[in-house]
Amino acid sequence: MRINKYIAAAGIASRRGADELIAAGKVKVNGAVLTQPGYDVKEGDSVVVNGRPVGAAEKLVYYVLNKPAGYITSARDEFGRPTVLNLLEDVEERVFPVGRLDYDTMGLIIITNDGALGNHIAHPSGEVYKTYLARVNGHLSPRELQKLRDGVYIDGRRTAPAFAENAGTDGSCSMVEIKIREGRNRQVRKMFEAIGYKVLALKRTAIGEIRLGRLKEGSYRKLSAEEIEYLKNC
Ligand code: URA
Numbered sequence: 001m002r003i004n005k006y007i008a009a010a011g012i013a014s015r016r017g018a019d020e021l022i023a024a025g026k027v028k029v030n031g032a033v034l035t036q037p038g039y040d041v042k043e044g045d046s047v048v049v050n051g052r053p054v055g056a057a058e059k060l061v062y063y064v065l066n067k068p069a070g071y072i073t074s075a076r077d078e079f080g081r082p083t084v085l086n087l088l089e090d091v092e093e094r095v096f097p098v099g100r101l102d103y104d105t106m107g108l109i110i111i112t113n114d115g116a117l118g119n120h121i122a123h124p125s126g127e128v129y130k131t132y133l134a135r136v137n138g139h140l141s142p143r144e145l146q147k148l149r150d151g152v153y154i155d156g157r158r159t160a161p162a163f164a165e166n167a168g169t170d171g172s173c174s175m176v177e178i179k180i181r182e183g184r185n186r187q188v189r190k191m192f193e194a195i196g197y198k199v200l201a202l203k204r205t206a207i208g209e210i211r212l213g214r215l216k217e218g219s220y221r222k223l224s225a226e227e228i229e230y231l232k233n234c
Contacts, residue, residue: 003027003039006047008116010054011096015116026050061093062228063111065220066212069104069201073097084109087218102186107132107204108212110231111220117231121207128234129179131206132188133167136197139174140166144195148178152194155184159191173200208234 001009007018007027019037021027027034028048029041041047047054067073071084075096084097088111098110098118112118140148148164163179178188189199205212210227223231 001041003029003034003041003047004037005116006041007049007054008119009060009114011094011113011115011118012049012054013115014119021049059093060114061091061095061112062114062117062223062231063088063091063095063220064210064212064215064223064227065097065109065111066215066217067101067106067109068217069106072103073100073109084111088220099183101204102189102202105202105204106217107202108207108210109204110207110210110223117228121231121234127181128208129163129181129206130183130204130208131177131179133203133205134176134178134188134192134199135170135173135201136176136192136199137173138197139169140164140176140195140197144197145176147195148176148191152191154187154190154194159184159187162191177205 003022004015004018007013007021008015012018013021022034022037025033026049029039030046065084065087067084071082071087073084075083075085077083081103085095088095093113095111095113096118098112098121101107101109110121145164145166149162151158151161159180160182165177167175167177178191180187188202192199209230210223215221
């Protein structure tokens with residue numbers, strides 16, 4: 001594995017950050033400062049970054065998990081709340097969740113140990129739409145749906161164009177499918193608040209072409225090779 005990818009996969013820096021560390025002479029391989037930025041790490045190589053050994057390259061693994069409400073999406077929580085990583089039973093690699101969902105949001109979260117992919121998804125081209133299904137307290141009129149599509153002001157800034165459609169009613173409540181390409185804090189909840197509705201439940205059903213499908217709550221599956229390729233290029 002190329003040295004910058006190896007360092008990124010260990011979660012130490014992005015690939016570009018790894019290149020900078022190499023250029024600054026902070027990376028040693030087998031005891032010597034590395035001078036070749038394109039070095040391929042071989043089994044048994046000892047890699048040291050900033051004086052700290054970096055573990056042997058792990059196999060890169062990629063999962064999609066259906067997060068239940070009541071779990072956080074960071075690797076650790078200062079309040080001891082359960083994290084989505086607690087739901088993984090047979091994963092030995094040092095994985096982390098990519099991006100975040102609120103404690104009370106359900107649905108699709110990607111889990112991997114590929115630091116480079118994590119960085120890439122955190123800073124995508126901005127064209128990847130994330131799809132959510134929101135249960136809200138009321139029925140939106142066509143005009144209100146249009147407001148969500150055109151953009152509403154949250155935290156003093158207008159949201160980018162979105163897709164929004166009614167997706168069924170449930171007594172006095174209704175379901176709305178909304179697709180957004182930004183990832184602002186509690187964005188979907190705040191968008192509904194901005195037009196006078198409260199989100200009662202929220203589930204992410206897709207990130208671009210990666211879909212939750214029939215994955216049960218709390219379960220996870222491996223991403224296919226095509227899905228991994230798609231995420232690397234989105
Ligand atoms: N928007 C929200 O309001 N919450 C989430 O968890 C994700 C998007």
